[in-house]
Amino acid sequence: MDLHDGKARRAAWRLVHAIERLLGPPAARRAAHAICASEDVHRVALRVSPRVAGENPRLTKIPLAWATTVDVRRQGLKLRLDLRDNLQAILYYAGRYEPAVHQFLRAELRPGDVVLDVGANIGVHALAAAQRLKQLGGGRAIAFEPAADSVEKLQAAAKRNHLEVEIVPAALGERAEYAGLHADNRYDIKDAGVRSLYGDGETVQQVEVIRLDEWAQDLDRLDIVKLDIEGSELAALSGAARTIERLQPRALLVEDKRSESSARLHALLHELNYRPTGEVLDHNAVFRPVVTG
Incomplete structure (x- = not known):
């Protein structure tokens, strides 16, 4: 499947990276979540997974440098997520898993x-x-x-x-x-x-x-x-x-x-x-x- 970001989506991700430069990774992560929450979970997984970093080059990837431990509420649960783990990163950014x-x-x-x-x-x-x-x-x-x-x-x-x-x-x-x-x-x-x-x-x-x-x-x-x-x-x-x-x-x-x-x-x-x-x-x-x- 040839997944890629269109013009509007690429502009949104440029804004996310601008937020990172101005306000740091925590603010960028929150902005990235706002984008990913409206996307298919498989698409978010492709943004997160280091294994497929070389695939779908026109799909913006989420930097591993943003990975840390965060306390969030997802799927009605209070969770502490380690974003080095694909499952937990997908849950954080997409807001849901499986x-x-x-x-x-x-x-x-x-x-x-x-x-x-x-x-x-x-x-x-x-x-x-x-x-x-x-x-x-x-x-x-x-x-x-x-x-x-x-x-x-x-x-x-x-x-x-x-x-x-x-x-x-x-x-x-x-x-x-x-x-x-x-x-x-x-x-x-x-x-x-x-x-x-x-x-x-x-x-x-x-x-x-x-x-x-x-x-x-x-x-x-x-x-x-x-x-x-x-x-x-x-x-x-x-x-x-x-x-x-x-x-x-x-x-x-x-x-x-x-x-x-x-x-x-x-x-x-x-x-x-x-x-x-x-x-x-x-x-x-x-x-x-x-x-x-």
């Missing part, structure tokens, strides 16, 4: 629901689910996140927003083990959203990997599962098969953007009696159980 997933959760959640956010990162969706369940009168938002720095941010955000999020500081996989959580060498090591068990960058930390089937033995209800773990989705689902068969969550949102594993992912979910609805929400495919009888 808006289709956010809207799905708000529409789908019901009183008393139990929601799993697997690969919760700083908790954008786990916090939104907890907030919605609180409005509905109750339920459980459970976040699986292995990275210690992201867990700390999620805990602080839950406290800051007076929300209950049950945080499990572990990754989900096919077998119980300890494994290295790796950065992506195309991004800053602080970019938490692209870390994975299979990354090619520096090892950030050793993390515990657990099977959902063992962890969830005492769980008697499971309604929605969101699974976005940078290529580990198939392994996590393999280790969660008994739980999914037993509790039959009414919706699974699974990141499905890797062609090399998509067929196996769909085959496993088919065995578990789940079919894709055709909805794809910010790279997350929606699966529903097949109703029989």
